[in-house]
Amino acid sequence: MTSRNAPGDPSGNARDSRWSDLGRPPLNTSALRRALLRPDGLWTSLTVVPATGSTNSDLAVRAGEGLAEGAVLIAEEQTAGRGRLDRAWSAPPRSGLFFSVLLRPGPGVPVERWGWLPLLAGVAAATGLSRAAGVDMSLKWPNDLLVTVGGEERKAGGILAERAGGDAVVVGIGINVSLRADELPVPTAGSLALADAVSTDRDPLLRAVLRSLEQWYGDWRAAGGDPVVSRVQAAYAAGCATLGRTVRAELPGDRAVTGEAVALDGDGRLVLTLANGERQAVGAGDIVHLRPAG
Known part of the structure; x- marks a missing residue:
């Protein structure tokens, strides 16, 4: 089989070809749809695009146009992917899973509980990947997915939840x-491959994450967003590498506090015990791990 943009093509467009890296085959859209789209399921549509700036931005626009809950948008490459605090997220084509889902948790879930969605997504992704990739995953509050590479914690993934107007949230x-x-x-980044995953086949990995997310989101919504009844709070705490460690919380307004991360409160905030014994709940900001747990 030949391709206009085959490897070694002097045009410089080889990276745009589905055959430019045979070790990183494209996702099988039709197989993913057969596996994930069910009449009684959460996922209602699934689209794979070769490249886009940001799947979150694209899906937010479609959410404003009335797109149904359960839409999944996946990009083989993101050219302007965003993390928290508008940080860039980039990777070679087909080297990872870059996708967004549209959720509409209301009216059964009070808006004040929607802040649990990125934490819920972290639990779902970590549990799904642990099963499918055979890699021990942990969570760094509030939205990083960690793996161990050469005995060191590395960030292998991240989550960004954004309101998309009205009752819509794009995760x-x-x-x-x-x-x-x-x-x-x-240097602090990692990947499933570098963490010795038993599989880097993206199709089953994506299916595992989306099925896990469907289950956790369904339980959470059925519980009215209650993090205790839905077990989201307990599951996040059990898998959170931040708890039990001394951390520095870099807060908005160029402020920072240091303390031991001791708990998650009912709103999903990280509770720190400061040097003077006071407790402070942190709802936004960067967390820097200063020492290992225990």
Whole structure:
């Protein structure tokens, strides 16, 4: 089989070809739809695009146009992917899973409980990937997915939840799957491959994450968003690498506090015990792990 943009094509467009890296085949859209779209299920549509700026931005626009809950948008490559605090997220084409889902949790879930959605998505992604990839995943509050590479914690994924107007929330998930050491954007990054995953086949990995997310979201919504009844709070705490550690919380307004991360409160905030014994709940900001747990 030949391609206009085959490897070695002097046009410089080889990276745009579905055959440019045979070790990173494209996702099988039709198989994913057969596996995930069911009349009684959460997922209502599934679209795979070769490249886009940001799946979150694209899906937010469609949410405003009345797109039904359960839409899944996946990009083989994101050219302007965003993490928290508008940080860039980039990776080679087909080297990871870059997707967003549209959720409409109301009216059964009070708006004040929607802040649990990124934490719920973290639990779902970590549990799904642990089963499908055979990799021990942990969570860094509030939305990082961690793996262990060479005895060190590395960030292999992240989650970004954004209101999309009205009752819509777009949840974006990015996961580094097959990135090699020389492709990592920063030294603290990692991938499933570098964590010795038993599989880097993206199709079953994506199915596992979306099925896990469907289950956790369904239980959470059935419980009216209650994090205790739905077990989301307990599951997040059990898998959270931040709890039990001394951390520095870099807060909005160029402020920072240091303390031991001791709990998650009912709103999903990280509770710190400061040096003076006071407790402070942190709802936004960057968390820096200063020492290992225990």
